[in-house]
Amino acid sequence: MPNAIIYTRVSTDEQANKGFSLPHQKSVLEFYCQHKNINILRHFQEDYSAKNFDRPAFKELTSYIKANRKTIDYLLFTRWDRFSRNQEEAYRVIREFKNLGIEVNAIEQPLDLSQPDSKVMLAVYLVIPEVENDKNSIRTKEGLRRAMKEGCFVGMAPYGYKNYRDENGKATLTFNNGVSDIIRKAFIDYSKGVLSAEEVRKKYYGKGLKITKQSMLNMLKNPVYCGKILIKEWKKEDEIIVDGLHPAIIDEDTFDTVQRIISGKHKAKIHKFSEIDEKLPLRGHLLCKNCERSLTGSASKGRNGKRHFYYHCQPKCKERYKADEVNKLYEDLLSELVIEQDVLELYKEILEETFSGEQKSRDLRIRQIKLDLKKLDARMESIEEKFFDDLIDVGTYNSMKGKTQKKLNDLNAEKARIESLNRNLEEYLKLGISFMHGIDKLYKSSPANIKKKITGSIFPEKLIYFKNKYRTAKLDPFIALILSKHKAFKRLEIKNPAKNDGKSKKAPPLGLEPRTL
Incomplete structure (x- = not known):
């Protein structure tokens, strides 16, 4: 059987x-x-x-x-x-x-x-x-796309929303109470340009934003959160964004700002530094002379309640310096940086060559932008003609027009920004020379973040502090050329990077490859 x-x-x-x-x-x-x-x-x-x-x-x-x-x-x-x-x-x-x-x-x-x-x-x-x-499958996909063009949301609800059907029975979204408020705050924080996406995620993770690093980036890029629906390209149809039936968690302006930051087209705002940052501007630029670990810094409160700031090493090392003395010696060093005439001539030549090369790149980009603008203008006319000829509906027309207009706005903004950079050579030269003639004044009057940038431009590697001078393993070639003829070298010792015998000595002459600060 x-x-x-x-x-x-x-x-x-x-x-x-x-x-x-x-x-x-x-x-x-x-x-x-x-x-x-x-x-x-x-x-x-x-x-x-x-x-x-x-x-x-x-x-x-x-x-x-x-x-x-x-x-x-x-x-x-x-x-x-x-x-x-x-x-x-x-x-x-x-x-x-x-x-x-x-x-x-x-x-x-x-x-x-x-x-x-x-x-x-x-x-x-x-x-x-x-x-x-x-x-x-084809009929289902076509039906879903028709529903999406009408503003329906036909997939699984994204984080912060719940699937929902309105009074007409159409598929859409509604707020997931509690989470949507946290998402709104996360978008607003990121739009300020101060914190990275990962920093924002960590800030709100303990408050209920339980998502991964990649999910955070996907969320920031998703137009659903500003009340829109992205319909991907299919067959001969272009990708479009339409207005959704669901409520928005954030406004469109905030969402657009977030997209510019993600794409690198947005200039982040300057971070507000605390008092300890202002009192310890060399923190992160100093090494311990004993163990050669990076010095940190902190404040201690005296008996009279006044705070005193110090640069110090890690707990096992006893190196400790008063911040006022370290900062004063560094400012004295900067005050001795004076540009020589022969260096000035070389600087002019380099600046002229650099300016000429950058100018060509900007002119080329301007020409490309003008061509792109002309294509987008033609596309806009084509969209309007299709609408007037009843080839596309109102929703598709508004979506395509809005998307094209956004591209036009972005290109016009980029064009205006590039044109504003096209100043003449003398303006750049005056700025550079004034910087070198008054670098100590600029340093003293700048906030902590600018002070750190100035120090990093002059000294690409960290400094070691002594009672009457600084030592470094490497100096910016341009600054080395300036200092080579000045008493500033008395306060600065160039250390040989080789660690064969542990002795410090002056480095061999640096190559003449100065760069614009």
């Missing part, structure tokens, strides 16, 4: 829960086996939809067959579309089971697969459900 495995399947939960397809399939298969005197070893039931055989019950079936292949003769189901709707995958599984000595067949569409002619009918039975699937 031959043995068989019977397999029943439906594609959706609705069919499984409300229909009678599964019981009907099982009863038909049991009646067939009883009539053909076939013993049923096991029944596998599937209510899972998948494009191939990556289904839970079928995986279990496959494992069972491989473990008991010597006792199984048939795998039976009602129709071939219950077996698979993917022709290529179906052929693969049929061959795999045939090699195990198991015949695969449909009792309502039986085929003798040992006969070559039967393969023609097998191809028909397998390709028809696959074609139906493809047609359903």
Whole structure:
């Protein structure tokens, strides 16, 4: 008496829960086996939809067959579309089971697969459900795109929202109370240009913004949060953004600012430094003379309640200096930086060469922007013509027009910014010379972040402080050229980077490769 495995399947939960397809399939298969005197070893039931055989019950079936292949003769189901709707995958599984000595067949569409002619009918039975699937997929995608163009949200709700149907039964979104307020604050914080996306995420993670680093970036780029829906390009349709039916968590201006920051087109605001930053501007630029670790800094309160600031090493090292003394010596050093005439001439030549090269790049970019603006103007006219000729609806027209207008605005803003940079050579020269003639005054009058930039420009590597001078392993070539003729070298020692004998000595002459500060 031959043995068989019977397999029943439906594609959706609705069919499984409300229909009678599964019981009907099982009863038909049991009646067939009883009539053909076939013993049923096991029944596998599937209510899972998948494009191939990556289904839970079928995986279990496959494992069972491989473990008991010597006792199984048939795998039976009602129709071939219950077996698979993917022709290529179906052929693969049929061959795999045939090699195990198991015949695969449909009792309502039986085929003798040992006969070559039967393969023609097998191809028909397998390709028809696959074609139906493809047609359903296209109709579904077209229907979803029509709904999205009307402002419906048809996918899984993004973080901060919940899926919802309005009074007209249309799919949309509603706020996920509590989380949406945190998301609004996160967008506003990032739009200020002070904190990075990761810093904003960490700031609000403990307050309920439980998302990963990549999810945070995806959220900041998602137009859903400003009440829009992105419809990706498909076939010959361009990608468009339409107004959604759902409420916005943030306004469009904030969202646009966030996008400019992410794309690097937005200049971040200057960070407000605390008192300790202002009192310790060299923190991060100093090394300990004993252990050569970076010096940090802190404040201590005296008996009279006054705060005193110090640069100091890590706890195990006892190096400690009064911040006022360290800062004063550094400011005295900067006051001795005076530009010489021969250096001035060289500086002029370098500046002229640099200015000329940058000017060409800006002119080239201006020409490219003008061409892009002309193309966008033509596109705008084309959009209007399509609308007037009733080739596109109002929603599509507004979306395409808004997207094109945004590109026009961005390009016009970039063009204006580049044109504002096209000052003449003398203006740049005056700025550079005035900087070098009064670098100490500029340093003293600048906030902590500018002081750090000035120090980093002059000394690319960290300084070591002594009672009457500074030591560094490397000096900016331009500054070295200036200092080489001045008493400032008395307060500055160039340390040989080689650590062979531990002795410090002046470095060999630096190459004449000055750069513009």
